[in-house]
Amino acid sequence: MEFRSKQLCISEAKEIDIVHYLSELGYEPLKVRNNDYWYRSPLRAEKTASFKVNRGLNRWYDHGLGKGGNLVDFAILYHNCTVGELLEKLSTSLSFQKPGYGQTLITTTSDNKLKIVRDTALSSYALLRYFEERHIPVQVADRYCREVGYQLNEKMYYGIGFKNDLGGFEIRNPYFKVGSAPKGITTFDNGADEVIVFEGFMDFLSFMVVHENEPEDRFDFTVLNSLSFFETARPFMEKHKAIRLYLDNDTAGQNCSRYALSLSSKYKDESSLYQNHKDFNAWVMNFGKPYK
Incomplete structure (x- = not known):
């Protein structure tokens, strides 16, 4: 799906x-x-699909x-923007491969469009x-993390790769986020009684920085990579005595x-710790442990 280079007006975006x-x-x-198209919200x-899109009317309703x-209406709720x-973002394109405002909007692609062609140690100056x-x-x-090169729509890109338990990657660079199939959660099982849960891997990395002087096996960890995988993660999370949630403040x-x-x-x-910030990483960047 392609969009014109000029700024979309709100009436066009609604359609x-x-x-x-x-x-x-x-x-x-x-x-x-x-x-009627039914989704998990x-x-x-x-657990059940109660989010409906009527494609004839092009309208959604979350029961x-x-x-x-x-x-x-949906997009500003979903992206918290x-x-x-x-x-501004929609006027650029839905693929978000070019620099733009922040890193709010996210696109994921199907496996037949995105192909991982390189998986190496981090080395790019930009990353x-x-x-x-x-x-x-x-x-x-x-x-x-790894540095991954991938092909998308016959063009080559590269980014930071964070692997999930199924072998797919969450990929990020300063301008966009994408994901390669298969999509899933990332877990670290250290045999601990408590599990720390994050929405994205930057928050997980920030936690490891803040607690870098503590034993790594003090906790187990779950990175959901998407809130849509919360139910998938429950069996791993709920085998623990305590589950500490560090999800986004949106x-x-x-x-x-x-x-x-x-x-x-x-x-x-645990989100009260960073209640005035979007997520744990944003809190660390502003008030947490300083970068050294």
Whole structure:
């Protein structure tokens, strides 16, 4: 799907096909009945599909949240951004391979479009500099990340690769995020009684920096890589005596934390630590342990 180079107006953005947009984000319907496409909600964690898109009307409704609307209404909730920021990104393209505003918007691609062609130790100056900007020393990044080159739509790109348990990569550089199939969670099983849970791997790396002088096997870790994998992660998380959640301070992250707290007293929401910041990494960059 291609977009014109000029700035989209809000009326044009509202007419972007929601089903296609969700597919670009990595969400596929669990069932389709006539014009109704049913999903597990991208805005919260749930077991059953209660997020509906009527493709004929091009409108969505989340029965769990009691909210709905057009694509713009959804996207500003999902990405926690302003309408202006959203329109700027959509005007560039849905693939987000070019520099733009921040790193808010995310696209994922299917395996037949994205192919990993190189998997090496971190060496690119741009990627190492990005870690420095995120207050993550290279010696920490080197333990958990790789530098990956990949082909997408017959073009070559490279980025930081963080591997999941199924062998796929979460990929990031200063301008965008993508993911290669198979998609899934990343776990570190040290035989501990407690598990620390993060939404993304930058938060995990930041935690390792803050606690670098403590034994690594003090905790087990789960990186969801997407809130949509929360249910997938539950068997690993719930075998522990305590589950500490460091999810993002946005609508989706906080809804997921509330859902988890309703499941078991094992879960504890730790997001108050960084309550004035979007996530744990943002807190570390501003008030946590200084980069050395």
